[in-house]
Amino acid sequence: MERYWMKKAKFMNIFICCAVLAGTILQCYAAKADSVEQERDTGEWWLQKPMRLIQTNLREIDVTLDIDIYMQQINKCEPDVVMINVGGIVANYPTELEYQYRNPRLRGDFIGTLVGRLKAKGIRVIGRFDFSKINETLAAKRPEWLYKGVKGEIVNYNGQVHTCVNGGYQQEYLFKILGEAVDKYPIDGVFFNMIGYQTYDYSMNYHGICQSDACRERFLKLYGLELPTVENPDDEVFRKYQDFRRKTSDDLFRRVKDFIKSKRSDVAVCTYTDAGVDIIRNESNSAFDRPLPEWNYSATDNVRTAMCSWRNKAIGNVAINFPDYRCRHSSVSPYLTELRLVGNMLNDGWLDYCVIGTLENQEDRLVLDNVHDIFGFHAQNEQWLTGTKPVADVALIKGGNRDEYKGLFRILSEEHILFDVISTKAIGRAVTPRPLEDYQVLVLPDIRNMSNAFCARLDAYVKGGGKILATGRTSTCDELGNPLGKVRLKSAGVEATFKVRPHIRGSYLRIRPEDKKLLKDSKLDALDIVYLDSEFLECEAVETTGKLLGYIMPAMFGPPERCYYTQVTDIPGLFYSKFGEGMVAFLPWQIGQHYRNRSHHGHSLLVKAGLEGLLKLERSLVTETSPLVEVNRRVSGDGKFEWLGLINHSGQNGTAFHKSIPIRDVALKLKSKGEVKKVQLLRAGKELKFSTLEDGWIKCIVPQLNRFEIVLYEYE
Numbered sequence: 001m002e003r004y005w006m007k008k009a010k011f012m013n014i015f016i017c018c019a020v021l022a023g024t025i026l027q028c029y030a031a032k033a034d035s036v037e038q039e040r041d042t043g044e045w046w047l048q049k050p051m052r053l054i055q056t057n058l059r060e061i062d063v064t065l066d067i068d069i070y071m072q073q074i075n076k077c078e079p080d081v082v083m084i085n086v087g088g089i090v091a092n093y094p095t096e097l098e099y100q101y102r103n104p105r106l107r108g109d110f111i112g113t114l115v116g117r118l119k120a121k122g123i124r125v126i127g128r129f130d131f132s133k134i135n136e137t138l139a140a141k142r143p144e145w146l147y148k149g150v151k152g153e154i155v156n157y158n159g160q161v162h163t164c165v166n167g168g169y170q171q172e173y174l175f176k177i178l179g180e181a182v183d184k185y186p187i188d189g190v191f192f193n194m195i196g197y198q199t200y201d202y203s204m205n206y207h208g209i210c211q212s213d214a215c216r217e218r219f220l221k222l223y224g225l226e227l228p229t230v231e232n233p234d235d236e237v238f239r240k241y242q243d244f245r246r247k248t249s250d251d252l253f254r255r256v257k258d259f260i261k262s263k264r265s266d267v268a269v270c271t272y273t274d275a276g277v278d279i280i281r282n283e284s285n286s287a288f289d290r291p292l293p294e295w296n297y298s299a300t301d302n303v304r305t306a307m308c309s310w311r312n313k314a315i316g317n318v319a320i321n322f323p324d325y326r327c328r329h330s331s332v333s334p335y336l337t338e339l340r341l342v343g344n345m346l347n348d349g350w351l352d353y354c355v356i357g358t359l360e361n362q363e364d365r366l367v368l369d370n371v372h373d374i375f376g377f378h379a380q381n382e383q384w385l386t387g388t389k390p391v392a393d394v395a396l397i398k399g400g401n402r403d404e405y406k407g408l409f410r411i412l413s414e415e416h417i418l419f420d421v422i423s424t425k426a427i428g429r430a431v432t433p434r435p436l437e438d439y440q441v442l443v444l445p446d447i448r449n450m451s452n453a454f455c456a457r458l459d460a461y462v463k464g465g466g467k468i469l470a471t472g473r474t475s476t477c478d479e480l481g482n483p484l485g486k487v488r489l490k491s492a493g494v495e496a497t498f499k500v501r502p503h504i505r506g507s508y509l510r511i512r513p514e515d516k517k518l519l520k521d522s523k524l525d526a527l528d529i530v531y532l533d534s535e536f537l538e539c540e541a542v543e544t545t546g547k548l549l550g551y552i553m554p555a556m557f558g559p560p561e562r563c564y565y566t567q568v569t570d571i572p573g574l575f576y577s578k579f580g581e582g583m584v585a586f587l588p589w590q591i592g593q594h595y596r597n598r599s600h601h602g603h604s605l606l607v608k609a610g611l612e613g614l615l616k617l618e619r620s621l622v623t624e625t626s627p628l629v630e631v632n633r634r635v636s637g638d639g640k641f642e643w644l645g646l647i648n649h650s651g652q653n654g655t656a657f658h659k660s661i662p663i664r665d666v667a668l669k670l671k672s673k674g675e676v677k678k679v680q681l682l683r684a685g686k687e688l689k690f691s692t693l694e695d696g697w698i699k700c701i702v703p704q705l706n707r708f709e710i711v712l713y714e715y716e
């Protein structure tokens with residue numbers, strides 16, 4: 001009995017052509033895992049298979065393009081879906097609406113012609129809209145529709161004026177524009193850019209929380225409060241405002257969905273949220289001002305979160321071609337784009353690639369060979385990429401401290417532990433493809449915000465035999481982020497109250513001989529200490545809880561003659577408790593953040609030993625290959641095959657993404673789900689010898705791994 005499918009979305013990134021709204025609100029949690037078993041509904045076109053999507057992000061000047069040449073270039077990618085700019089900021093069709101700015105270069109019906117040509121080729125079309133801004137000539141007539149900054153100013157950026165989410169344009173007029181486009185053209189989907197509450201312009205000038213009358217009145221009505229003017233997460237009113245943002249944004253998208261479906265149920269709704277959408281959009285992009293390192297796992301992260309959290313949604317995680325939205329005419333390394341596309345493909349996402357303008361006008365086109373290559377592979381191997389579902393051993397929960405999450409994500413990947421990612425928004429709801437009980441272990445990376453129901457759901461999971469590895473301040477805040485000063489997970493095995501030791505450099509944790517006996521990893525024989533570089537919660541164990549690692553008080557670190565510590569305490573850095581039939585390992589500090597920042601082997605080793613030694617994780621895949629090999633496993637819904645997806649992350653050094661270096665002799669031992677009759681390498685295009693061991697274990701060796709491989713196991 002397996003369930004399926006996905007979803008996700010998080011935070012808000014401004015870069016690009018987009019914006020992501022959402023957050024980590026925990027909606028209604030069922031006290032018990034929903035037991036409704038549903039297969040994925042493949043009746044809708046967007047759920048039939050992972051699609052190949054090309055987005056040509058058309059500029060005003062592109063409405064005069066040569067459609068024959070446009071089609072030639074598009075066809076080289078063999079796309080199932082093309083996304084083009086239809087309306088909102090600029091209407092690329094002869095709109096009859098007073099408040100939609102018509103492209104002054106428009107001659108005839110550009111959208112009508114282009115949609116017709118694409119559809120004649122069997123390609124579906126998603127129309128792109130952007131309601132976050134309105135042309136200044138129209139804005140001047142409707143000031144009540146506009147965003148208002150904290151100084152009372154409107155924002156006019158290159159003639160486009162920011163609109164207010166709660167104003168009449170986004171709340172009402174948007175429906176007129178969408179209605180006109182959907183009535184007029186046989187488009188298959190609508191995509192919205194820059195949704196939600198924007199506080200920056202494209203030059204990254206900060207304008208603050210919208211203070212329009214519409215926002216003020218709605219916030220007052222819903223929360224009985226005046227709008228905050230400062231985005232301060234420590235301010236209770238601001239936390240309520242964040243809740244307001246999420247709820248009103250979600251509300252708008254649910255209304256959009258109802259409206260679109262009332263017109264034509266086969267039109268997909270797509271944007272950067274999970275609320276009310278059929279196709280979640282996310283981005284793997286770069287930005288000059290973003291702190292390094294690049295998040296190499298971006299595509300896997302985005303797609304896996306979506307597909308493991310939300311059944312009956314698809315995800316287009318777009319590989320953005322440019323290195324920064326201020327350099328939209330340049331491309332990132334072809335090998336970075338390749339990595340992003342492969343990450344999408346091997347995690348059941350769509351292939352999704354975006355350029356500014358059209359494919360034929362690209363001035364930095366070295367990447368196009370890589371794009372054609374991956375899109376071509378996808379087209380050739382669709383049968384194996386369609387209808388698969390996740391079967392990982394572990395679920396990493398996403399929705400808290402991003403650095404903590406990234407560090408634990410990378411540890412799991414480097415250790416080749418098969419893991420799904422589930423958004424906190426989906427926990428305990430009927431929307432996840434797999435119930436929590438399907439997983440041997442849940443990893444909670446400093447997941448602070450939890451409703452009481454969420455805590456109860458996790459405790460019930462452990463009581464029934466589940467296992468949790470939790471870190472940092474997990475469960476110490478309510479669902480809005482208000483700190484409660486208590487560890488609320490009863491299964492964590494500690495008293496609720498705790499004392500915070502602030503982040504002071506020079507402190508450590510002692511790994512004692514008795515700890516090593518429990519952690520059971522032979523590498524720990526040569527490791528007695530790890531450094532601590534975060535805050536530390538001093539918790540009290542309840543009676544039956546095991547206490548591991550000893551906190552070492554901040555020590556002198558210079559000069560060398562004075563560099564020794566004197567105080568090793570028995571304050572535990574790792575708790576181990578049995579609760580009901582299950583177990584919990586709790587590290588009351590940010591071990592993932594440590595690994596995210598400096599990749600220290602000791603931190604990684606402690607997490608691995610916590611999972612295997614303490615929690616007795618049983619792996620369904622065993623391999624000794626390089627940590628730079630990422631592994632994913634998918635099983636076909638019809639029980640005919642399964643595959644391991646391998647991604648080779650080598651070729652990267654600092655900010656450079658080069659061609660990956662082949663990795664030889666990747667030995668794989670997999671506990672298969674069926675009786676295997678044949679093993680093939682889809683990328684290398686050859687059959688592989690394998691041996692069958694006891695208990696369904698299948699052993700084989702991949703002789704050479706280039707950028708990626710799919711090791712296909714076909715059953716009898």
Ligand SMILES: [Zn+2]
Pocket residue numbers: 146147148164165166167210211212214215216
């Ligand atoms: Zn507003």
